Amino acid sequence: MNSGVNFDFTEWGETGIHWMRLKIPYPKTGGSGGNFHILGMFTPMSAGKSAVFFWRCRKVQGWQRDAWRFLYKNRLEVRHFHVLEQDRVMLEDILCDPRGHEILYQHDLGLVRLRRRMRSLAEEQLEAA
DSSP, X not given: OXXXXXXXXEEEEESSSEEEEEEEOOOGGGOSSSOEEEEEEEEEXXXXXXXXXXXXXXXXXXXXXXXXXXXXXXXXXXXXXXXHHHHHHHHHHOOSSOTTSSOOOGGGHHHHHHHHHHHHHHHHHHHHO
């Protein structure tokens, strides 16, 4: 696996709310600072609608922070928004039970594990009720 290309990993977290963090390495031409992180949270609102929150984070200070903000606002924000908007549309259009309507590959193992975890959480809530 190549590290430092496109994005390195996506992390799923349960800390009272479910969230995902995506680590995106930038080359030196991407400005000062370390990796760029996108933290996302999704909340179903009604059938076909969801609230989607994305925080974009990069650890940069001083004048380099100002340069990074300028670069992001003028070059990168439009690209990121386009990709994040695709994610929002996909989340709102996803079938309630997509199994049997999709083709999964080995690299989709994380999705399978996440679905199992979500199912067990739902079953725990139903048993408690």
